[in-house]
Structure formats: C-alpha cells, structure tokens
Amino acid sequence: MKSVRHWVGLLLLPLLVACGTTTATAVVQQAEPTATVAATATATTAPPTATTAAPTATATTAATATTAPTPTTAATATSPAPTATTAAAPTRAPVSKDPNGPVPAGWQVYHGIAQVPFAIAYPPGWKVDESDAKDNVISFDSPDGTLILQVGATTDTQAGANLDVERDKVFKEVATICTKTGIDKTGNATYDGILFATLGATCDTTSGLFYIVDGLGIRNEDQIGWFYNYLGAYQDVQGTLSSTLEPMLKTLNVYGTP
Numbered sequence: 001m002k003s004v005r006h007w008v009g010l011l012l013l014p015l016l017v018a019c020g021t022t023t024a025t026a027v028v029q030q031a032e033p034t035a036t037v038a039a040t041a042t043a044t045t046a047p048p049t050a051t052t053a054a055p056t057a058t059a060t061t062a063a064t065a066t067t068a069p070t071p072t073t074a075a076t077a078t079s080p081a082p083t084a085t086t087a088a089a090p091t092r093a094p095v096s097k098d099p100n101g102p103v104p105a106g107w108q109v110y111h112g113i114a115q116v117p118f119a120i121a122y123p124p125g126w127k128v129d130e131s132d133a134k135d136n137v138i139s140f141d142s143p144d145g146t147l148i149l150q151v152g153a154t155t156d157t158q159a160g161a162n163l164d165v166e167r168d169k170v171f172k173e174v175a176t177i178c179t180k181t182g183i184d185k186t187g188n189a190t191y192d193g194i195l196f197a198t199l200g201a202t203c204d205t206t207s208g209l210f211y212i213v214d215g216l217g218i219r220n221e222d223q224i225g226w227f228y229n230y231l232g233a234y235q236d237v238q239g240t241l242s243s244t245l246e247p248m249l250k251t252l253n254v255y256g257t258p
Contacts, residue, residue, distance in 0.1 A: 099251035100192060107247075110138070116153060117256030118226075122248055136258050140248075147232040147240065149248060153258045157218050157225035163188075163197035167216040170227045171199055174212055178203035184211075191252045194219055194226060202234065211237040213245065222257045 096119075097111050103121040112118045115133045122128070125143040132139065137152035157166050164186070175181050184200040196217035203210040213230040230237060230245050237245075 095255050096253065097255055098253065100253045101251070103251055104247055110140075112138075112255070114256075115258055116151070117254065117258060118151060119251075119253040119255065120151065120248055121251040122149075123244060142232075146236050147230070147244070149245065150227075150229040150231075151252070152227055154225040154227065155258070157216075157223065161218065161225075163195070163216060163218065166218075166225060167197040167199055167214055167227070170216050170229065171201065171212065171214045174214065174229050174231070175201070175203060178205055178210070178212075180204040181212075189215065189249075191217075191249045192254050194254065196226075196228075209234045213237065213241070215249075219254055224257055226254055 097117075099109055099119045099121045103109065104123075106124050107121040108124065108126070110120050110122060110128055113130065113133060116136050116138050118138075120140075122140045123142075127141045127143075129139040129141060132152075135152070136154065137150055140149045140151075142148070154170075156169075181204070182202045184202060186200075187198045189196050189198050194217035196215035198213070198215040201212050201214075203212050210232065211234045214227065216225055216227040218225050228249065232240075
C-alpha cells in the first residue's frame with residue numbers, strides 16, 4: 001500500500017517510502033569491419049574462324065513454292081489478379097482528462113499527472129498539493145487547512161481481493177494519528193464506474209475529536225486500487241459530506257494507469 005499523509009493536529013505529515021532502483025548497464029561490443037575483395041573477371045578473346053563459302057548449284061527448272069498462310073492466334077484476355085483488402089483498424093475515442101460532469105458552478109478543475117492519472121473538480125479556494133505524487137497521492141486542502149481530501153492509487157491490491165480488507169488497510173494507516181477510533185458505518189459507493197468499499201470512523205486525538213471517511217475500489221481495466229481519505233474535525237467533516245465530499249467524488253475520472 002502506498003503511503004498516505006498523516007494528520008498531526010490540523011496538519012498531515014507524509015509517510016516516506018524508500019524505494020531502491022537498480023540500473024542495469026548493457027555493454028555492446030562492435031564487430032571489427034571485414035574488408036571484402038571483389039573478384040576480377042578476365043575476358044578471353046576467341047581466335048577468328050575462317051569461313052569458306054560453299055559452291056552455288058544452278059537449277060535448270062525453277063520450282064514455284066507456295067507458302068501456306070500463317071494461322072492467326074486469337075488474343076486471350078487476362079483477368080487482373082484479385083487485390084487483397086485489409087480492414088482498417090477501429091478508431092478509439094480519445095481518453096478524456098476532464099472531470100466527470102456536471103462540475104458545480106465556480107469550482108476548479110484538476111486534470112492529473114502521469115504518476116496519478118485522474119481528474120476531479122474541487123471547491124473554490126481549495127489548494128492542490130502534489131508533494132506526495134511520488135507515492136501516487138494527491139491532496140486537496142481547504143482554505144483554512146481544517147479539511148483535506150487525499151486521492152491516490154496503490155498497486156498492492158490483487159485481482160479478486162476483498163475490498164473491505166483492502167479498505168481497512170488504508171484506514172489503519174490513517175488511524176495511526178488516533179489515540180482511539182470508533183467505526184461509525186461501512187458501506188459501498190460507485191464513482192467513475194469503480195465500486196468502492198467505504199468506511200466512516202471517529203478519531204480521538206490530543207487536539208480533539210476528528211472524523212475519517214475512507215474508500216477503496218479496484219479499477220477493472222488494470223486491477224489498480226484507488227482510494228480516498230477525507231479528514232477533519234468531527235463537526236467540519238459531518239457538515240461538508242453532502243456539500244463538498246460527495247460532489248467532488250462524483251466528478252472523479254480515473255483515465256489511466258499510474
């Protein structure tokens with residue numbers, strides 16, 4: 001599971017994932033050029049041959065030769081060879097990198113990047129944070145910093161994985177900021193054709209009572225898991241579920257594979 005940013009008080013701190021990269025160097029040996037000598041042909045001139053003319057016989061009686069007419073061969077028409085027809089490849093519709101509509105009036109639009117290929121609309125004044133893009137996570141912060149929505153992808157899921165189990169993995173990572181948690185509700189929701197297992201939970205912290213909304217779904221096209229985390233003070237999250245979170249998720253458009 002890719003790391004998610006943790007919230008300490010009203011701030012989220014990134015979990016860093018160390019990844020080692022080994023680069024293989026290929027050595028190509030060039031063969032030495034080989035010189036090619038062209039063979040030289042020797043022309044031989046044949047000696048001239050002497051030709052002796054044969055004596056000409058004189059005929060006494062002239063014979064009249066009758067030449068039979070040459071038969072005429074009718075021209076045969078040749079049909080052209082059939083031409084093979086290759087079927088044209090079907091034209092695929094271009095992939096849209098715009099959010100699914102309708103976009104609420106006055107909202108801003110995020111078109112995504114290669115590491116996290118999704119589009120979404122978000123409220124005016126909210127800020128996009130791509131600092132965790134290397135971990136396939138994009139954050140959207142409210143103007144006062146008291147609410148945050150994280151959208152990300154994970155390659156840890158497998159075909160046929162239990163969505164509830166995978167969702168709980170995401171929740172446990174986020175819930176490390178909590179001194180105590182209480183599952184409020186679980187369920188399912190579909191966004192951009194992806195079925196998400198969802199969860200809502202209270203989160204006691206040293207800064208007060210917070211609320212976490214999590215969701216995880218697996219995209220059928222590539223079996224990549226996509227998740228979201230909505231975090232904030234209890235009353236702030238509860239007061240914006242229908243006015244902010246739900247409209248944002250309805251515009252989600254996952255258009256590629258990380």
